Each structure stands twice: as structure tokens, then as C-alpha cells.
Amino acid sequence: MPRPGFVLEVDRATPPTLFWHGESFRLERLPRGSRILYPPEPLNPITDVRAAIDQALEHPVGDAQPLSSLLNPNMKLTIAFDDVSLPLPQMTAPDIRSLVIEAVLERAAEAGVTDVVLIAALALHRRMTESELRHALGNRVYNAMAPRGQLTQHDAEDKANMTVVGETDRGELVELNRRAVESDLLVYVNINLVSMDGGHKSVATGLAGYDSIKFHHNVNTMVHSRSFMDRHNSELHSSNWRMGHVIKDAGVKIFQIETTLNTATFPESFRFLSKREWEWNLRDRGSFIAASEALKKTPPHLARQIFQSVRSPYGVTGITAGEVEAVHEITLDRVYQQQLVRVDGQSDILTLGLPFIGPYNVNSIMNPILVYCLGLGYFFNMYRNKPLVRKGGVVILSHPNRPEFDPAFHPSYVDFFEQVLTETTDPLVIESKYEESFARDPWYIHLYRTGNAYHGVHPFYMWYWGAHALDHLGGVIVLGGDPKTTRRLGFQAASTMADALEMARSIVGPDPSIMHLHSPPLVMADVY
Amino acid sequence: MSTKPSMSSLLGFILRRPTPPQSMIPPRSHATGTNYDTSFSRKEPVRRVRALLLDAGITPLTRAITKPTTINASALDDLERPLIFVANHQSHLDTPLVLAVLPPQLRHHTVVGAGADFFFDRRTKGFFSSTLLGAIPIDRVRPSRASAELAIQLLEEGWNLVLFPEGGRTPDGLTQELKSGAAQIAIKVNRPVVPLFIDGTYEIYGKTNDRIHPGSTTVVIGEPLVPRDGEKVAELNERITHALGVLGREAATDFFTARQPERALPFPTPSRSWVEAWRSSDHRHDPDSERKWPKMFGSRN
Numbered sequence: 001m002p003r004p005g006f007v008l009e010v011d012r013a014t015p016p017t018l019f020w021h022g023e024s025f026r027l028e029r030l031p032r033g034s035r036i037l038y039p040p041e042p043l044n045p046i047t048d049v050r051a052a053i054d055q056a057l058e059h060p061v062g063d064a065q066p067l068s069s070l071l072n073p074n075m076k077l078t079i080a081f082d083d084v085s086l087p088l089p090q091m092t093a094p095d096i097r098s099l100v101i102e103a104v105l106e107r108a109a110e111a112g113v114t115d116v117v118l119i120a121a122l123a124l125h126r127r128m129t130e131s132e133l134r135h136a137l138g139n140r141v142y143n144a145m146a147p148r149g150q151l152t153q154h155d156a157e158d159k160a161n162m163t164v165v166g167e168t169d170r171g172e173l174v175e176l177n178r179r180a181v182e183s184d185l186l187v188y189v190n191i192n193l194v195s196m197d198g199g200h201k202s203v204a205t206g207l208a209g210y211d212s213i214k215f216h217h218n219v220n221t222m223v224h225s226r227s228f229m230d231r232h233n234s235e236l237h238s239s240n241w242r243m244g245h246v247i248k249d250a251g252v253k254i255f256q257i258e259t260t261l262n263t264a265t266f267p268e269s270f271r272f273l274s275k276r277e278w279e280w281n282l283r284d285r286g287s288f289i290a291a292s293e294a295l296k297k298t299p300p301h302l303a304r305q306i307f308q309s310v311r312s313p314y315g316v317t318g319i320t321a322g323e324v325e326a327v328h329e330i331t332l333d334r335v336y337q338q339q340l341v342r343v344d345g346q347s348d349i350l351t352l353g354l355p356f357i358g359p360y361n362v363n364s365i366m367n368p369i370l371v372y373c374l375g376l377g378y379f380f381n382m383y384r385n386k387p388l389v390r391k392g393g394v395v396i397l398s399h400p401n402r403p404e405f406d407p408a409f410h411p412s413y414v415d416f417f418e419q420v421l422t423e424t425t426d427p428l429v430i431e432s433k434y435e436e437s438f439a440r441d442p443w444y445i446h447l448y449r450t451g452n453a454y455h456g457v458h459p460f461y462m463w464y465w466g467a468h469a470l471d472h473l474g475g476v477i478v479l480g481g482d483p484k485t486t487r488r489l490g491f492q493a494a495s496t497m498a499d500a501l502e503m504a505r506s507i508v509g510p511d512p513s514i515m516h517l518h519s520p521p522l523v524m525a526d527v528y
Numbered sequence: 529m530s531t532k533p534s535m536s537s538l539l540g541f542i543l544r545r546p547t548p549p550q551s552m553i554p555p556r557s558h559a560t561g562t563n564y565d566t567s568f569s570r571k572e573p574v575r576r577v578r579a580l581l582l583d584a585g586i587t588p589l590t591r592a593i594t595k596p597t598t599i600n601a602s603a604l605d606d607l608e609r610p611l612i613f614v615a616n617h618q619s620h621l622d623t624p625l626v627l628a629v630l631p632p633q634l635r636h637h638t639v640v641g642a643g644a645d646f647f648f649d650r651r652t653k654g655f656f657s658s659t660l661l662g663a664i665p666i667d668r669v670r671p672s673r674a675s676a677e678l679a680i681q682l683l684e685e686g687w688n689l690v691l692f693p694e695g696g697r698t699p700d701g702l703t704q705e706l707k708s709g710a711a712q713i714a715i716k717v718n719r720p721v722v723p724l725f726i727d728g729t730y731e732i733y734g735k736t737n738d739r740i741h742p743g744s745t746t747v748v749i750g751e752p753l754v755p756r757d758g759e760k761v762a763e764l765n766e767r768i769t770h771a772l773g774v775l776g777r778e779a780a781t782d783f784f785t786a787r788q789p790e791r792a793l794p795f796p797t798p799s800r801s802w803v804e805a806w807r808s809s810d811h812r813h814d815p816d817s818e819r820k821w822p823k824m825f826g827s828r829n
Binding site for chain 2: 008009010011012013014015276277278279281282285286289293
């Protein structure tokens, strides 16, 4: 029986706490009285996943027919799936998407459907590489579809293959992938790693173009999404839901398949990462020392390669199929059951250890803008009701924050860092002054369409992702961060936790309350 | 950035099992912490073995490491058991040092209050602490009836009790504020409190030392403080605090200077600033860090 998450109060006997620090770790002794939010243990996974998939496809929820009854030989079937940004790290084969898509294709083949196309729902993300596609879909699916051109990746800048579906009552344009819209059935296969994923956001964002996405990926929406991990209080999701209704009203038939994973994030060799520090046995302590000492002597690019090759032994906790909203409510319950922990009261200081990976640097470099986004976008927003840190409080992020970029995957990030952040870090100014020129830049569009580059506008979205945190916080300190780079982001760097806390005290006052969000694995706070 | 850890500290990390937070002590450990039963260690055969070990092993070893100078040792001569000894707390060596300066007739009938969370968190640690030093578990995190009742019962049975009312070792060499448990127990059993000031163990094996640096120490023994009729806990605690303050100054100066009113410094130091630490380090015992054996090239003498 997996144990639930809890909040630990640090006392004199509490051993030092593990912090992620990019591609390494830190053990930090937090002051007595600090609180640590420990995640729940991974839920027991479904043992027969294929049977569960069959069950979900044939017994859909909401106003939906069984999948096999929706298929016929003359139809146009499109299967869209979440891209490489999920799950993190990539899961051990077989990826749940491959199992679900195999089951869908099995039924399509049985029904004699000839016009089947798979689309990677990239939105404005980079195109996936062949090996990534093979991993996500499995060799069987890839080998069957790719050589015939039936495996495609969404191209938001291919205007000929985009179509306007309509507008919401607030004037938000809904522009989607033409193939998906014109299909008789759109099957969407998702992985709901966190509560932000899924629902109408899958299609309304995943298969949309810049002119549509900009209506919810903007500063105003992000500041009013409290948090964007809480669907019912997220303006980001409200906008996507309005768009979802427009899509539905336009007659696009969506069969949504959502899957949830437990939090078994690391393989046996990194078992200590998922254990509570006082439960580390001889082997865990030995592995920790071996790993951390070896990593100190490993060049960063090599350490990155080692970590990026980690495959997570995630277990599947649920598969639900059917009508989008009905499916998503069940999915959210499952995600919360795995990740949600009640916390009483906010703190003055929130400390976060940032790992080597975020949604946008799979097989790549965590550049400073992604560090910012991971800390102030994702981790800060892992709450329901209230943020873990009070208004005017301080967040301490632990990460080396080196000025390293991947020129192939993140070309516009380099220019954003050099040209935009040198002028201002104010999201509103950045949005009004610079966004359009990056979004329409033909070179970035060319790289997005033909290479493996994120869209030119993507670094802006990363910056907006942290807008709510910037609006809420009194200061941000990057522990162990490169000072020059950290200053460029508008933050302060500290070399030790004691220094960071001292600097934080100058903002929040003496004797602050401290909260540490212990990760991995993922945890979400329900703050009262 | 943090300094490079030594091989021994890395090995130590691997071999030493981490302690669980107090709120996380698993239920199977009912018999640890304040619930650890130390009665076996006061049975006559064990008491005799402990007396032997103390006299033949622990006391000589402690004396060799700490080279104590005892001031006003004669104050203990005519006192009758049971007594409550309260001392400031600088080091883990304080307990064997206090036992070492006590005359044998007192030493052999003494129990020592020790942090339940540290000395009794595991059964093996509890066994050795209580067998070798006569330790009894004291809950220093929250006021505990069980701890107080055990201490009172043992005093009533005639055992002397050593307490460190600061509740833990000093982090910086300066004496911390005294908790009132000792005064409370003294009033309950109406027995005298003998204040002891220990000076020098911080330098030898203080909280920040990772190994023992043998040196010299001073133990100043104060006059017994007998609870007065109707005296409140806070008042007796204030008297103990004052007495320890005077003894502390005596350790640094001499009998007369320590008792001159103009020399009276606030005690315990409220600010705990570096200034206080600097001043009090003026007379500190320099640890003799010179390697005794084997001699290396360049060693003195």
C-alpha cells in the first residue's frame, strides 16, 4: 500500500534534504522548523494495461460510442498524440501511447479503414526526431505508418494545411490542423503527467497555430491562471475550454483517450531519488555518493547525456476514453490522487531543487530561460487554492543555471536571451515590444518547419509561464546559479543555502517560515 | 561553493545510517526515546560494573584528554546524596568530565539526563549510554511528564542527577538560555542544586569539531543552591543562571574579580554576537594540536 504524501517539520534529527541541482544533487540542511512537502509514493499500477485499454475503448465515458462502432471503411481517421514533452523523463518501452495507438489501429484495421493518419500534436514545439517517434509510438506503428507518409508532425506554419474553425464568444480565433478538422473522427491519445495536461487543451493547443495559441498563451492569461495546474481556476484552461466548445460545435468529432501515470520516475540505480532521506539504506547512500561524486568530475555535456538516457519505469494508473470533458474529469481525479498533498498555510520562502529535465529540453540543454520556466512556471504553479509561498515571498531555486543553449533546438532562445533580456525582464513589455517580431521571423519559421527547432515565439511563452510567479513574489534567488546569467534573468545568485536564506531574509524579514517542495517525484500542494 | 569533502566524510556518510526526524520515528520504536527502559542500568551488578569501568577506564581517559583543573572541589566534600548537578553544555565530553571531577562516592550513584532523541533513538545507543554513563532519557523537544517523573523518582531513591539545562550543546561556545526543568525538579524533591561551570571542552570537542583535539579544561564548582520555602521555579532558575554566570567569570578570571559587580556581564549573553564570542575566547584553553606520536619532520621538540 503506497504511503500518502505529507508535510514534515524539520527537527534536529532530520537528515539533510536532497535537492536536485540540474545534472547533480545537493544535500542541504534546512533550518529547524522548516517544512518539507514529501510526495505520495507511486500508486500501484494497472497490471494488464492492454486489457485496460480495450476496456476503455469499448466502454467510453460521457456521450460517446465504443470506438469500434465509430469506425467504417470509407472514413477519414486521424490519430493525434502528445509529443516528446511528455512524460518526463521518457518512459521505459513500451510507451503507453504506443500501446493505445496499437489498439486503435488494430480496430481501424479490423474495420477496414484505409485513410488513417497519425499526427504528433506539436503545437509550436520542435519536431520529434525519428528515434523519439519510434520510442513514443513503438517500432510496429512507426514502421507501418512512417514509410507511407501516414505519420506526420503538426506544422502550425503550413497555412495551406491549417483551417479556421471559428471564434469564441470572446473573439478568440480557433485555427487548427486541417486534416484533424476534416477527419470523420479525431482520436487524441494523451499522457496526463500533471493536471495541466489534457482536456480541451490537447486539441485546442496541440493542433493549433500561433494566431490561435496567442489568445491564451499571453501574460494576462497566465497572471490570471491560479494556478494553471488547477483547471477550474486557470484562465489558460478556460480559454482552451471555450475553444473546445467551438470545435465541438463546428462538428469535429473527437474521441479522447487520456492516460495517467504513477510517479515511479527513476530506475533502480537512482532509487535514492525517490526515497525519503532517513530511509536511505547502505546501498542508497553508496549510490548517492557514487553518483554525486562521479557527476562532479563529469563534464556537463556528458552528465547531460547520462541523465537524458534515463528511462522512467512509470506504471499506468488509468486509461479513460470517450467525450473530452467527461474523460478529463476522471483523469484529473486520478492525477490528484497520485500527486495532491494538503498543506496548511503559506510560507515566506519556498525552496525548489530543479532537475535536469523539463518539458522543453528532452534530449537537449536546460538553458537559463527553461530554468526560469521550470522553476517559476511549473514548480511554482504546482498548487491548488493558494501558492505555497505568500505574496511578496521569496523562491530559492537550486540549479547551476549556466548560459548554455542548444542552437538546433532552441535558436530563438539564444536571441531572446541576448537581445530581449538585456533590455527588460518585464513580461508585459516583452510581450508588447518583441513577441510579434520573433513569432513572424521567417528564419525561425524555417527552422521550426524543416529542422527540429522550437517556434520563434516559444521563449516568450516560457517567460509568460512565470508571469504569475513574478507578479506574486518579492524576490527570486538561484542557489548555485551562474551569477551573470542569473542577473540577466533579473534574479540574484547565492553560492550556499545559508547565503540564499540570508538574502531572502532581507526581503521577507527575520525568522521566516520556509517550505521545501521535495522533488522528485512530482507533487502538487493543496494549500489552505 | 562547498569545500571538497574528504574520503573519510564520504565513507562516514555511506556507513552512518541517517536519523529519522522525530515525528517520523516508526511505531516499532516504542522502546526507544523517552520510552527506553533504563532500570537495568541501576541494578546493583550493573552499577558496580559501571563504577569499575568509570574508575578504571572512562575517568582516566577523560582526564587524559581534558586535563581538568577543578576549582572549589572541596565544596563537594560534605554534601549528602541525592544532589542535582547542573552544568553548562559545551561538548559530549561534559558528561564524563563531570563524572570525573565528582568524588567516587557521588560518581558511583549518579545518573545523567541525556537527550532522548539523540542518545536513545536506537536501542543499542540507549544500552551503551545507560550502561556506561548511567544516562536516562530526557525529552528536550517538548516538556515531558515521563522524563520529569523518572528524574524525580530516581532522586527520591537517592541517585544524584546531572542535568544540562541548556537542552543541547552550545553551537558557538557561549552559554545558552537555561530551561527550567532542573529548577522544577529541585523544587519538587526539595534537594540542593550544585552548579558546575565547564570551560574548555568546546575547544576540545565542541559541536563544530569533527574530531577530538586534546587540551585543558577548568571545572568550577559552585555552592549548593537549596530551594527556599515557597520559591517559584522561575526564581530558582534565575538563581541557577546567575550562579553559573559567576562561575563562568571565575573560570575566566579569579574568585574576586568574578564577583565584582562592575564585572557582571549579562548572562546568558542575549545578543550572542561575535563580540561576546571574541571576548570570552580571550582566556580560552588552546587545544594542543601538535601531534604527540609519531613525530613528523618539523614537529616541535
